[in-house]
Amino acid sequence: MDDKLHQQEEKIQRILERIKALPTLSVVVARVIQVVSNPLTSASDLSSIIMVDQALTAKVLRLANSAFYGFPFRIKNITQAVSILGFDTIRNLALTVSVHKIFTGDDRNAFFSHQEFWKHSVGVALCCSLLAKKIKYKSHESAFTAGLLHDIGKTFFEQYMHEEFVMALKDSAEKKIPLYQAEMQIIGIDHQAVGRIMAEKWNLPHELQAGINFHHHPEDEQEENVMATIVNVANSLCNKKGLGNSGDTAILPLSGEARALLNLDEKAEEELMGKLDLELNEAQAFFNMTSF
Amino acid sequence: MDSDEEVKQLKEYIKNLEVINEGLRQSFEELTTLYRLVDIIAEARTLERVLNSLLDLAAEVIPCHGAMLFLIDDTTGEIDVGLKRNISRKIENKINLQNKKKVIEWALKKGRTIALPDIEEEIDDSEKVTFVLVPLIAHDKPVGLLDLITETPEGDITSRDLSLLTILSKQAALAIENVKLYESMKKDEVNIIKALSTTVDAKDHYTSGHSQKVSEYGTHIAEEMMLQEREIEIIKYAGLLHDIGKIGMPDEIIKKPSKLSEEEFLIVRNHPVIGAKIIKEIDSLAAIVPIILHHHERFDGKGYPDKLKGEEIPVGARIIHVADAFDTMVSARAYRDMLPAELAISELRKNSGTQFDPAVVDAFIRHLRKSAVFNG
Ligand SMILES: [Fe+2]
Ligand SMILES: [Fe+2]
Numbered sequence: 250m251d252d253k254l255h256q257q258e259e260k261i262q263r264i265l266e267r268i269k270a271l272p273t274l275s276v277v278v279a280r281v282i283q284v285v286s287n288p289l290t291s292a293s294d295l296s297s298i299i300m301v302d303q304a305l306t307a308k309v310l311r312l313a314n315s316a317f318y319g320f321p322f323r324i325k326n327i328t329q330a331v332s333i334l335g336f337d338t339i340r341n342l343a344l345t346v347s348v349h350k351i352f353t354g355d356d357r358n359a360f361f362s363h364q365e366f367w368k369h370s371v372g373v374a375l376c377c378s379l380l381a382k383k384i385k386y387k388s389h390e391s392a393f394t395a396g397l398l399h400d401i402g403k404t405f406f407e408q409y410m411h412e413e414f415v416m417a418l419k420d421s422a423e424k425k426i427p428l429y430q431a432e433m434q435i436i437g438i439d440h441q442a443v444g445r446i447m448a449e450k451w452n453l454p455h456e457l458q459a460g461i462n463f464h465h466h467p468e469d470e471q472e473e474n475v476m477a478t479i480v481n482v483a484n485s486l487c488n489k490k491g492l493g494n495s496g497d498t499a500i501l502p503l504s505g506e507a508r509a510l511l512n513l514d515e516k517a518e519e520e521l522m523g524k525l526d527l528e529l530n531e532a533q534a535f536f537n538m539t540s541f
Numbered sequence: 542m543d544s545d546e547e548v549k550q551l552k553e554y555i556k557n558l559e560v561i562n563e564g565l566r567q568s569f570e571e572l573t574t575l576y577r578l579v580d581i582i583a584e585a586r587t588l589e590r591v592l593n594s595l596l597d598l599a600a601e602v603i604p605c606h607g608a609m610l611f612l613i614d615d616t617t618g619e620i621d622v623g624l625k626r627n628i629s630r631k632i633e634n635k636i637n638l639q640n641k642k643k644v645i646e647w648a649l650k651k652g653r654t655i656a657l658p659d660i661e662e663e664i665d666d667s668e669k670v671t672f673v674l675v676p677l678i679a680h681d682k683p684v685g686l687l688d689l690i691t692e693t694p695e696g697d698i699t700s701r702d703l704s705l706l707t708i709l710s711k712q713a714a715l716a717i718e719n720v721k722l723y724e725s726m727k728k729d730e731v732n733i734i735k736a737l738s739t740t741v742d743a744k745d746h747y748t749s750g751h752s753q754k755v756s757e758y759g760t761h762i763a764e765e766m767m768l769q770e771r772e773i774e775i776i777k778y779a780g781l782l783h784d785i786g787k788i789g790m791p792d793e794i795i796k797k798p799s800k801l802s803e804e805e806f807l808i809v810r811n812h813p814v815i816g817a818k819i820i821k822e823i824d825s826l827a828a829i830v831p832i833i834l835h836h837h838e839r840f841d842g843k844g845y846p847d848k849l850k851g852e853e854i855p856v857g858a859r860i861i862h863v864a865d866a867f868d869t870m871v872s873a874r875a876y877r878d879m880l881p882a883e884l885a886i887s888e889l890r891k892n893s894g895t896q897f898d899p900a901v902v903d904a905f906i907r908h909l910r911k912s913a914v915f916n917g
């Protein structure tokens with residue numbers, strides 16, 4: 250029996266090695282994340298970093314000029330985009346563009362659609378941002394990012410541990426258990442932990458790592474409990490709404506603690522979902538990024 | 542460890558220290574700026590003051606040479622230019638208000654501080670300016686927007702600049718709310734004071750508008766003596782209410798055209814004390830009580846009620862005393878046919894140093910010489 254445990258440990262060790270060997274997010278985006286954390290960075294500093302990557306520049310500008318931000322005049326360049334939409338927003342857009350690249354691919358099985366997965370991720374991101382604004386969380390921009398990246402661990406499974414991931418997806422659907430539980434049983438590690446390690450590798454801030462790591466059990470996170478709860482609630486709300494699909498079919502009710510923390514009773518939930526519908530309408534550019 | 546390695550480490554260490562030091566210095570400066578800001582802005586009582594302090598403080602974040610304050614009308618929700626400072630014709634001509642309002646609406650909706658190049662396309666680069674729009678939002682409600690004009694290109698603006706301006710704007714928005722509240726309270730208060738003073742003046746039809754006049758003269762003297770704004774305001778109200786103590790006195794005495802009897806005179810002499818008692822009941826007017834109480838004290842100590850002398854008499858009371866005497870002289874019937882102002886002035890001169898404070902008399906005469914009324 251110790252042998253089995255040993256094997257399991259070795260397997261997880263191998264998975265970790267593999268994640269560490271993953272190519273980094275994007276050199277440019279890594280630089281963007283780094284410089285935005287320095288308050289003395291100027292708009293043209295940030296712009297000159299992004300402009301190294303022409304495709305990135307074009308896509309960021311496209312998103313900046315989309316109906317989602319609704320600026321009444323055309324934003325002509327990244328410097329303007331930064332000085333109008335702000336440093337955090339532009340960092341988010343750069344991150345969104347490069348994450349989108351990771352999230353896209355050919356569907357290899359009936360249980361996991363990349364298109365639906367992207368929809369889920371953007372939906373949760375928008376919902377996180379709304380929740381964060383509602384409770385005046387310190388940064389709704391970082392809540393957006395946490396939402397966007399919360400299930401990123403699944404993209405690793407999908408790509409590098411395909412067979413076992415498919416088994417977990419099936420298991421979750423048949424036994425009606427949450428996907429992370431099925432992953433634990435079959436793979437030995439779940440998409441939360443994998444996602445956190447990826448975020449760590451990309452040097453994403455601590456609150457993002459925590460938001461990813463605890464989005465299915467926010468009560469286990471002390472320091473960044475609010476962030477983890479925001480992602481947890483946004484995830485549940487989007488699943489309930491049927492917005493996209495991340496392979497997880499179990500719809501869990503919101504916990505009383507989560508509702509209390511976010512001050513979200515039934516009426517507030519309805520109001521929030523109304524706002525989300527409006528935002529989704531304006532956010533078309535985020536869903537159609539493949540056509541850029 | 543070889544020495545090259547050591548030197549390298551030491552250099553690294555020093556570099557780190559420098560970075561930490563610079564960070565500390567900057568946070569210190571930011572904090573100092575913010576503390577000053579809270580004090581200055583919280584004390585501002587007029588929009589002009591708020592804008593001026595705001596601008597001075599904003600200038601410490603980014604060099605800006607002019608600014609506009611847009612205000613949102615409480616009832617219509619319209620955005621309009623409230624105040625301008627150092628806006629040149631050139632810049633003014635360049636601003637397309639329609640376009641500007643679109644951007645302002647956007648910034649207010651998003652609650653974002655933004656830096657914006659000229660939205661107009663064709664401008665030659667030599668005159669390029671950047672507009673920094675700072676939404677002013679108090680208790681989740683937009684109250685206005687500060688529009689700073691700077692030559693700093695939008696690309697040079699850092700996220701620290703933007704967040705400092707955002708902090709600043711929160712204080713400013715609250716200050717604007719306070720000013721509005723203050724102004725509406727002030728308006729009520731001034732109306733009540735005016736109503737009271739009209740009642741006092743109505744008691745004596747020979748001197749209709751007397752309190753109003755004393756208030757005006759007093760204000761001018763105080764300005765001429767360069768007293769502080771707050772003190773000038775106090776003198777203005779004290780002038781309006783200086784004889785409020787006469788309000789309960791019998792009409793026969795107040796309106797009596799002939800000389801008063803000893804007994805009647807004693808009753809009238811009581812009006813400063815009674816007036817002070819009445820006004821003491823109103824908290825916001827506490828500052829004018831000493832002026833009302835002592836407006837009949839003489840500089841040489843022979844006045845009433847307390848026989849105060851010279852500097853013992855509050856400066857406001859010394860001023861009102863002169864203003865009161867002057868208006869009584871120029872509007873008294875006996876002087877009708879003369880050159881009342883000239884005569885009254887020589888009267889003031891003659892009694893300067895005995896009845897009147899010479900400094901007050903000098904200031905008053907300086908004012909009268911300057912004013913068009915006297916020359917005309
Ligand atoms: Fe998940
Ligand atoms: Fe999810």
Ligand SMILES: [Fe+2]
Nearest residue numbers: 783784836837
């Ligand atoms: Fe009097």
